[in-house]
Amino acid sequence: MGIFLTLHNLPPLLLFLLLNFVLPVVTTNSGLTTNSGLTVTLNITNRCSYTVWPAALPVGGGMRLDTGKTWTLDVPYDTTRGRVWARTGCSFDSKGHGFCQTGDCSGVLDCRSDGNPPLTVADFSLNQYTTNSFFDISLYNGFNVPMEFLPIQVKGQGSPGCSKGPHCAANITSQCPRELKAPGGCNSACTVLNNQYCCSGDDCDSNKYSAFFVRMCPEALSYSRDAPLSTAFTCPFQTNYQVTFCPPVDLTSSPKSPHGTIAIGASLVLGSVVGFILITAFISYIVYRRRTRRHQKMEDEEEDFGNLQGTPMRFTFQQLEVATKQFREKLGEGGFGSVFKGQFGEERIAVKRLDRAGQGKREFSAEVQTIGSIHHINLVRLIGFCAETSHRLLVYEYMPRGSLDRWIYHRQENSVPPLDWKTRCKIVTHIAKGLSYLHEECTRRIAHLDVKPQNILLDENFNAKLSDFGLCKLIDRDMSQVVTRMRGTPGYLAPEWLTSQITEKADVYSFGVVVMEIISGRKNLDTSRSEESIHLITLLEEKVKSEHLVDLIDKDNDDMQVHKQEVIQMMKLAMWCLQIDCKRRPEMSVVVKVLEGTMDAETNIDHNFVAT
Incomplete structure (x- = not known):
C-alpha cells in the first residue's frame, strides 16, 4: 500500500513508467483478488467537425463516433494501464474491412495494442488498491486530435476531490511544416529532421518547431527533447471521467466538488447527530439562497433583453x-x-x-x-x-434550400444536383456583400468569426445569407484590433488566431477558404483523401507554384470546366484573401468590387497561405 500512496511524489517520467510497466506486474503477482464487477465510466464525446474512430485499451474500441455523439465506456476497476485516443484517417475496403492510417493498430479498427504515433492519448490507471487513480494526456511525436480529459465526481461520496483535468485543445496540424506532415497529425521534428527543429538547454530558440509544439499543450506529457513533463493528475478511486475530442478552448477544467462532501466531512468533525443536522440545515439554506439568486438573475436577464434598443x-x-x-x-x-x-x-x-x-x-x-x-x-x-x-x-x-455545405460537397448520400458556375458566382458575391456590411457599414464593426458553408443559408432562388452570429465580436471604430479567446471552426481559422490578435480580417481569410471549397466542390480538410490532398489550402499552394490551378476545379460539373478561365480568376481573388499577413488581405468592399468587375484583384501576392 505504501508504494501506491507515495506515487504522487515521484518525478513525472518515473511515474509514467510505473503506471505503464511496473504497476501491472505488482498487481498480477501479488496474489490480490480483483472485483471484476466494478467499473469506472468513461464518457467519450466527439465535438470535432468530422467523424473519429476512438480506440480504447484494454477494451478495444473500433467505434464510429460522428460529430456530437458520445460513447459511454465501462472500464474495470483493476485496469492499471488504460488509454483512449482518436483516429481520423479511417476507411473501408470493398469487403467492409476497416483500416485506419493514424494509430492504425495493424490496420484494424478494433485495437488490442497501442496505436502508431503521431497521436494524443488519454492515459489512466484505476488500480483499486490505491487511494487515488492517476490520469494524464500524452503526446507522441505530434498531434492527432485535440482532446481534454476531465474527472466527473460521483455524487454523494465523500472524497478529498480531484486535481484539475489536462487539456490539449490546440490543433496545430495544419501549421506543420510540409516535411513533418503525417496522416492526422505531425511527426516528431527531432526524428524526421535530425534535430533541425529541436533544441535543448539555455540556447533554445522559441521559434523552433518542437518548442512551439510543447507551448501549445503545456499540461500534457510530451516527449519532445525540450519538453518539460507535467505532473500527473489524480482523482479519488471510483471517479468517472469525460474524454472530449476537439473541446472548446475556453471550457473550464476545474471539477465541481461532490454534493455530499460538506455534510459527510462536517459529520466526521462534529461526531454527532446534532452537528449533522446543523450542517444539513446550513446547506439547505445555501441551496435556497442560490436558487433565489439564480431566479433573480434570470428575471434580470429577461428585463435586460426587454430594455434593448431595436430588439426583435x-x-x-x-x-x-x-x-x-x-x-x-x-x-x-x-x-x-x-x-x-x-x-x-x-x-x-x-x-x-x-x-x-x-x-x-x-x-x-x-x-x-x-x-x-x-x-x-x-x-x-x-x-x-x-x-x-x-x-x-x-x-x-425560414431558408428552404438549407445550408451551402449541402450543395457544394460531393457525397454519396447527397442527391442534390451540382450548382452551375453562375449560381456559384452569385453565392460568393452575396457572402462578400454580407461581410462587407458587417465590417464597414454598421455603427460598430462586427467580426462574424465563424464563416463556413454550414453558416451560409440559401433561399428558394439560391440567394445566400450569413447566419449564426453566436461567436461574433463587436469592434469599436477607433480600435485597430480586438484580443479575444480562440473561437470558430478548424479549417477556417486565420493564422493570426495563434497570437489572438484578431480583426475583421480573420473573416476575409475564412471567406477565401469558403470560395476555394465552392470552386473545388470539396471540404478544406478532408481526411478521406490521400495524404497529400487532405488540406485543400496546402494543395492550393502547390498547384499555384506549379501552374496547375485547373486541377482544383470541380471535375464533377461540366459547366465549371466550360468557364475554367473565369474560375481561375476567382481563385486568384481567393488567394488574395488567404494572405498570411492580415494587412495584405483586401477589405470585403474591395472584394465586392472585384466580383462585380469594377476592380481587378491584386496580383502581387505571396503564394504561401498556411503559416508554418
Whole structure:
C-alpha cells in the first residue's frame, strides 16, 4: 500500500513508467483478488467537425463516433494501464474491412495494442488498491486530435476531490511544416529532421518547431527533447471521467466538488447527530439562497433583453411549442442546439433551441443584441427570441434550400444536383456583400468569426445569407484590433488566431477558404483523401507554384470546366484573401468590387497561405 500512496511524489517520467510497466506486474503477482464487477465510466464525446474512430485499451474500441455523439465506456476497476485516443484517417475496403492510417493498430479498427504515433492519448490507471487513480494526456511525436480529459465526481461520496483535468485543445496540424506532415497529425521534428527543429538547454530558440509544439499543450506529457513533463493528475478511486475530442478552448477544467462532501466531512468533525443536522440545515439554506439568486438573475436577464434598443419580437415558450408542433420537424443541429421548422401566422420560421439551460448563453445574448438590431439582404433575418426561465430560443426566417455545405460537397448520400458556375458566382458575391456590411457599414464593426458553408443559408432562388452570429465580436471604430479567446471552426481559422490578435480580417481569410471549397466542390480538410490532398489550402499552394490551378476545379460539373478561365480568376481573388499577413488581405468592399468587375484583384501576392 505504501508504494501506491507515495506515487504522487515521484518525478513525472518515473511515474509514467510505473503506471505503464511496473504497476501491472505488482498487481498480477501479488496474489490480490480483483472485483471484476466494478467499473469506472468513461464518457467519450466527439465535438470535432468530422467523424473519429476512438480506440480504447484494454477494451478495444473500433467505434464510429460522428460529430456530437458520445460513447459511454465501462472500464474495470483493476485496469492499471488504460488509454483512449482518436483516429481520423479511417476507411473501408470493398469487403467492409476497416483500416485506419493514424494509430492504425495493424490496420484494424478494433485495437488490442497501442496505436502508431503521431497521436494524443488519454492515459489512466484505476488500480483499486490505491487511494487515488492517476490520469494524464500524452503526446507522441505530434498531434492527432485535440482532446481534454476531465474527472466527473460521483455524487454523494465523500472524497478529498480531484486535481484539475489536462487539456490539449490546440490543433496545430495544419501549421506543420510540409516535411513533418503525417496522416492526422505531425511527426516528431527531432526524428524526421535530425534535430533541425529541436533544441535543448539555455540556447533554445522559441521559434523552433518542437518548442512551439510543447507551448501549445503545456499540461500534457510530451516527449519532445525540450519538453518539460507535467505532473500527473489524480482523482479519488471510483471517479468517472469525460474524454472530449476537439473541446472548446475556453471550457473550464476545474471539477465541481461532490454534493455530499460538506455534510459527510462536517459529520466526521462534529461526531454527532446534532452537528449533522446543523450542517444539513446550513446547506439547505445555501441551496435556497442560490436558487433565489439564480431566479433573480434570470428575471434580470429577461428585463435586460426587454430594455434593448431595436430588439426583435419576444415569444413565449408556449407560442414556439405550438408553432413547431412540439418541435416535431428537425432541420439540423448547430454548435449549441437544434433547429426546427415552424409556422407562425402566415410565415414559415426556423426555431433554434439551445440544448441545455445556460449552454451557449453568451452566444445567445450576442446574437439577440447584434443581429437583432441590424438588417441586410444577405444576413438571415432574426424575427424574434424566447428567454423564459430556462428556455433560450431564437426565431429566424425560414431558408428552404438549407445550408451551402449541402450543395457544394460531393457525397454519396447527397442527391442534390451540382450548382452551375453562375449560381456559384452569385453565392460568393452575396457572402462578400454580407461581410462587407458587417465590417464597414454598421455603427460598430462586427467580426462574424465563424464563416463556413454550414453558416451560409440559401433561399428558394439560391440567394445566400450569413447566419449564426453566436461567436461574433463587436469592434469599436477607433480600435485597430480586438484580443479575444480562440473561437470558430478548424479549417477556417486565420493564422493570426495563434497570437489572438484578431480583426475583421480573420473573416476575409475564412471567406477565401469558403470560395476555394465552392470552386473545388470539396471540404478544406478532408481526411478521406490521400495524404497529400487532405488540406485543400496546402494543395492550393502547390498547384499555384506549379501552374496547375485547373486541377482544383470541380471535375464533377461540366459547366465549371466550360468557364475554367473565369474560375481561375476567382481563385486568384481567393488567394488574395488567404494572405498570411492580415494587412495584405483586401477589405470585403474591395472584394465586392472585384466580383462585380469594377476592380481587378491584386496580383502581387505571396503564394504561401498556411503559416508554418
